[in-house]
Amino acid sequence: MTVGQATSWQDIQNEILKRIMGREWAPGELIPTEVELAEEFGCARATINRALQSVAEQGWLDRKRKAGTRVKEQPERKATLKIPIIRREIEKQGKKYAHTLLSSAQKVPPAKVRTAMNLDEDAAILFLRAIHLSNGKPYVHERRWINSLFLPDALDETFADENANEWLLRNAPFTGGDFVFSAISADATLAKALETEIGAALFQFRRNTWNEDNSITYAELTYAPGYEMQFNG
Amino acid sequence: MTVGQATSWQDIQNEILKRIMGREWAPGELIPTEVELAEEFGCARATINRALQSVAEQGWLDRKRKAGTRVKEQPERKATLKIPIIRREIEKQGKKYAHTLLSSAQKVPPAKVRTAMNLDEDAAILFLRAIHLSNGKPYVHERRWINSLFLPDALDETFADENANEWLLRNAPFTGGDFVFSAISADATLAKALETEIGAALFQFRRNTWNEDNSITYAELTYAPGYEMQFNG
DNA sequence: ACAGATATTATGTCTATACATAATAAAACG
DNA sequence: CGTTTTATTATGTATAGACATAATATCTGT
Numbered sequence: 284m285t286v287g288q289a290t291s292w293q294d295i296q297n298e299i300l301k302r303i304m305g306r307e308w309a310p311g312e313l314i315p316t317e318v319e320l321a322e323e324f325g326c327a328r329a330t331i332n333r334a335l336q337s338v339a340e341q342g343w344l345d346r347k348r349k350a351g352t353r354v355k356e357q358p359e360r361k362a363t364l365k366i367p368i369i370r371r372e373i374e375k376q377g378k379k380y381a382h383t384l385l386s387s388a389q390k391v392p393p394a395k396v397r398t399a400m401n402l403d404e405d406a407a408i409l410f411l412r413a414i415h416l417s418n419g420k421p422y423v424h425e426r427r428w429i430n431s432l433f434l435p436d437a438l439d440e441t442f443a444d445e446n447a448n449e450w451l452l453r454n455a456p457f458t459g460g461d462f463v464f465s466a467i468s469a470d471a472t473l474a475k476a477l478e479t480e481i482g483a484a485l486f487q488f489r490r491n492t493w494n495e496d497n498s499i500t501y502a503e504l505t506y507a508p509g510y511e512m513q514f515n516g
Numbered sequence: 517m518t519v520g521q522a523t524s525w526q527d528i529q530n531e532i533l534k535r536i537m538g539r540e541w542a543p544g545e546l547i548p549t550e551v552e553l554a555e556e557f558g559c560a561r562a563t564i565n566r567a568l569q570s571v572a573e574q575g576w577l578d579r580k581r582k583a584g585t586r587v588k589e590q591p592e593r594k595a596t597l598k599i600p601i602i603r604r605e606i607e608k609q610g611k612k613y614a615h616t617l618l619s620s621a622q623k624v625p626p627a628k629v630r631t632a633m634n635l636d637e638d639a640a641i642l643f644l645r646a647i648h649l650s651n652g653k654p655y656v657h658e659r660r661w662i663n664s665l666f667l668p669d670a671l672d673e674t675f676a677d678e679n680a681n682e683w684l685l686r687n688a689p690f691t692g693g694d695f696v697f698s699a700i701s702a703d704a705t706l707a708k709a710l711e712t713e714i715g716a717a718l719f720q721f722r723r724n725t726w727n728e729d730n731s732i733t734y735a736e737l738t739y740a741p742g743y744e745m746q747f748n749g
Numbered sequence: 750a751c752a753g754a755t756a757t758t759a760t761g762t763c764t765a766t767a768c769a770t771a772a773t774a775a776a777a778c779g
Numbered sequence: 780c781g782t783t784t785t786a787t788t789a790t791g792t793a794t795a796g797a798c799a800t801a802a803t804a805t806c807t808g809t
Contacts, residue, residue, distance in 0.1 A: 304689035456537035466699035466719040484717035486699040
């Protein structure tokens with residue numbers, strides 16, 4: 284059976300996805316080979332290959348040489364999170380962005396941060412505390428360690444005009460990161476900074492950003508009560 | 517200048533990424549055309565095209581016909597979140613998984629859920645409340661609405677042996693979803709279900725799962741205190 | 750029956766060529 | 780001078796053919 288007509292690899296990709304989602308190709312099942320599919324769709328094998336690779340990348344298929352292509356048993360649901368840039372997030376709401384640097388010093392980070400950043404035991408690095416404001420109201424509290432051993436230029440910055448994250452985006456290449464979401468109770472420091480009560484439930488987002496094998500920066504962002512982080516996939 | 521040797525599209529992709537991250541190709545800058553790069557790397561244009569498409573998909577490049585390929589100004593950091601399957605998450609920790617169905621009924625969902633699921637005003641659908649246990653201790657509280665108008669089979673299920681999420685994964689094809697993370701304070705119901713105090717900071721994860729234009733299920737997962745959701749990208 | 754060598758197979762990738770398509774620049778026109 | 784038409788260009792995609800590679804199946808000798 285030849286489908287003929289719609290044979291861009293994207294069309295084929297959609298057809299493949301439809302068959303998987305519609306359980307026409309059940310989880311765990313071996314699907315036809317590229318050559319067979321090429322025949323069915325009336326196109327070249329390369330076209331099928333491109334489509335299958337894309338579907339596999341999205342996590343729906345497992346492909347192995349000689350063994351063939353199999354529908355994933357439990358398609359691990361993947362969602363793509365676009366990590367918000369605070370300024371843009373606030374400005375998109377039509378609010379005015381501002382930020383205040385609360386403190387800046389070179390410090391030996393606590394053990395948890397030190398191990399996460401893979402630093403020596405007595406290494407002192409740059410530590411910042413800042414508050415980001417939306418229309419003058421506290422939006423998010425930031426605690427940030429910057430690996431100034433790896434990025435000595437950071438020590439020359441005041442981070443008064445430009446916030447640390449944006450400076451890092453411009454000046455420090457990165458290759459990846461680890462992220463942790465959690466909910467915490469406001470302590471005295473956070474309650475004061477975010478103008479809320481002690482014990483309030485706060486959304487916290489910690490991230491450790493890497494460049495190859497070097498940790499560049501470790502940030503702990505604690506949002507004012509009511510914050511919601513949205514995404515889709 | 518010909519690089520020669522390493523010419524699989526993956527190698528080229530890595531070289532491209534290195535040039536972007538190393539600011540050799542600065543943000544906003546136009547990079548060489550595919551033909552020029554093919555010449556430089558000593559390979560076919562198709563190979564360069566495959567590499568550039570992949571890098572563009574990762575969010576580092578903007579490509580436009582005739583206009584060329586440009587490094588993204590502010591590379592929107594993307595992270596991939598693998599949405600945890602509760603049973604697997606618990607079992608991976610070496611703990612014993614169990615779940616208890618607290619209630620099951622057909623109900624008209626509250627306005628917030630109704631609009632999210634795009635339902636008629638008086639539509640009654642299946643509503644479940646359940647608790648998932650790790651070694652007998654409350655792990656996460658689940659409130660779930662299932663679009664039983666779209667999935668009438670769900671009404672025949674008891675969800676006593678198999679939990680709703682796993683049943684849905686097996687029986688309902690889906691094409692996407694919306695997700696919201698937040699931190700909330702435990703109310704009386706949640707405090708009791710999760711065996712914690714009223715006012716405790718809890719991590720909440722709401723998701724609305726779609727199949728094409730139909731909402732399949734809306735779930736609100738509230739985790740016991742101390743829970744952290746991790747991912748990387 | 751078993752270990753090791755050999756053949757087979759499906760995917761992975763590259764190449765050269767061709768044509769399609771979208772965006773832009775240049776030319777023609779009123 | 781502004782607007783429409785035409786040409787140009789870079790990317791998008793398809794194709795057939797070739798060879799590479801990993802995983803499996805089969806054969807072989809002891």
